Amino acid sequence: MNQYIRKENNVNKRHGKWEEEYSSDKGKLMASGKYKMGRKIKIWKIYLDDKLYEKSRFRKNIIKTKRYYADGKLMEKGQSKMDVSANEQHWYYFGDWKYYDEEGKLGYIKKYVNGEKTDSISFKKKKIRISLKNNE
Incomplete structure (x- = not known):
């Protein structure tokens, strides 16, 4: 080792x-x-205080990553890319990164192109309060 x-x-x-x-x-x-x-x-697995925090699969220059809450539920997942030249390595997000709340529900998606966030989509429901007054 x-x-x-x-x-x-x-x-x-x-x-x-x-x-x-x-x-x-x-x-x-x-x-x-x-x-x-x-x-x-x-x-590759990363443990935070002995609990699985991140699991990444490296294949060629593509890295698929999942991160977890302390209770083991999925927190986020997405892909990143590593460009390697003779002098440096450049790592960046690409594609859709999905983020989940602590109940396991999809909260939002961030879209990346070459490391730049191009869009985000929220799936959280917003509560709208309607107040009706009866003027009779």
Whole structure:
């Protein structure tokens, strides 16, 4: 686990199964998954305080991601893309990202093109109060 492989110019690249630990304002994050020659592949899971927070599937340059509430219900899901050049990596959202409320109901959808939000659609019902007065 947590291995490196030497690539061109004697640069070490992550390879094989890895576990990574991060801290955030939400708590302790633990990520587990696989690297191939320095790039994440297949399924990666991120746990927040020992509960599944995010599950991502890496395939070529497309990443399909689902994030979860602490009770395990789906919070959001969508796709992102990683463009890699010789000097840098650029990661961005694309397509529809769906966001759910804590009851599991679809709340809204944000639409992205090359990382730019182009539209959003809300599915939340707004309550309208009508007051009728009888003037008789």
